[in-house]
Amino acid sequence: MSDKELQVKELWVKDSTYDFKQWEQLLLASDLKPGEPVDSVYGWFDGDQLVASGALFENIIKYLAIEPMYQGGSTFHQLLTTLTQALYRQGETKVFVYTKPEHRQRFEALNFTVIAQTTAVCFLEKGTPTLSDYLATIPVKTAQGTAGAIVMNANPLTWGHRYLVEQASRLCDQLYLFVVSTDRSLFTTAERIALVKNGVSDLANVSVYESGDYMVSTKTFPSYFLKGNQDKVAVQAQLDATLFAEKIAPALHITQRFVGSEPYSNTTACYNQQLKATMNGKVRVNEIPRKSSSDGQPISASRVRTAILQEDWALVTRLVPQSTADYIWSHRQSLRQRQQEMKAENG
Numbered sequence: 001m002s003d004k005e006l007q008v009k010e011l012w013v014k015d016s017t018y019d020f021k022q023w024e025q026l027l028l029a030s031d032l033k034p035g036e037p038v039d040s041v042y043g044w045f046d047g048d049q050l051v052a053s054g055a056l057f058e059n060i061i062k063y064l065a066i067e068p069m070y071q072g073g074s075t076f077h078q079l080l081t082t083l084t085q086a087l088y089r090q091g092e093t094k095v096f097v098y099t100k101p102e103h104r105q106r107f108e109a110l111n112f113t114v115i116a117q118t119t120a121v122c123f124l125e126k127g128t129p130t131l132s133d134y135l136a137t138i139p140v141k142t143a144q145g146t147a148g149a150i151v152m153n154a155n156p157l158t159w160g161h162r163y164l165v166e167q168a169s170r171l172c173d174q175l176y177l178f179v180v181s182t183d184r185s186l187f188t189t190a191e192r193i194a195l196v197k198n199g200v201s202d203l204a205n206v207s208v209y210e211s212g213d214y215m216v217s218t219k220t221f222p223s224y225f226l227k228g229n230q231d232k233v234a235v236q237a238q239l240d241a242t243l244f245a246e247k248i249a250p251a252l253h254i255t256q257r258f259v260g261s262e263p264y265s266n267t268t269a270c271y272n273q274q275l276k277a278t279m280n281g282k283v284r285v286n287e288i289p290r291k292s293s294s295d296g297q298p299i300s301a302s303r304v305r306t307a308i309l310q311e312d313w314a315l316v317t318r319l320v321p322q323s324t325a326d327y328i329w330s331h332r333q334s335l336r337q338r339q340q341e342m343k344a345e346n347g
Contacts, residue, residue: 145173237274
């Protein structure tokens, strides 16, 4: 049964209740949780019976599920081949997949390469550019001394971000500043990188780079196969920290990672704690107290975004460097339109 050639069909899980129910039943039987975003879902049928499925989200393969009777043969190979080819036809050159560690060898047998692994999750890639290719784009600073790193979203760059960078730059000889490359923020990746570069251009030992797909890539991390008692934020932070400590830091000779304290977001506070716990003994994590504004409140990008929505330009000016304020003012209409659109999308 497992080597039988199956018929492949696209499942319209967003539009068809029948297709969704079929898919949901297969996922639940495979101990997977439906509910995460997908761009497309494919089903493998033996006659009218759905016996396997896989989904795509951007360049990520996810939601692989196979009925027990069809496991162990060619079905898994059929799934991976079909899904990978579908991404290549869309113009993707690289494929990511997250899986349970016990399934690692099945993917490696199909030429996937492990990027990082923890006790809960294994992160693999296939195609180009690879992690090594990404790291090769970042010049390794050869000057004597210590190197540190900050990973930030900067949505947008605030005086709080600037303060963190200033403090970190004083504690190391070279500071790598990685801006998260995920376009799921009010300010686009290109805008955020430009604002960061402008906002720290006077700090000679600071270099700004995109994070690529390998640092705090919130767009990619799935939780659909995690057990009920596993916290998604903690598991993702552990994976991010493992990848950074084992692959990125050694390649760039980074010995310190800097984070800002987080008084508002429990998610970010948990993330910081997981970074410290996971990197202990490999990369030192320094937590810098958050800078406050003149009213005594900690400065945050969320306060800036709220001020933009409320058209409180005086508050915006107090919370961000002049280069950021100038950009926000000149793009205020398009930014507020984006906020309205994002609010509508999120219900």
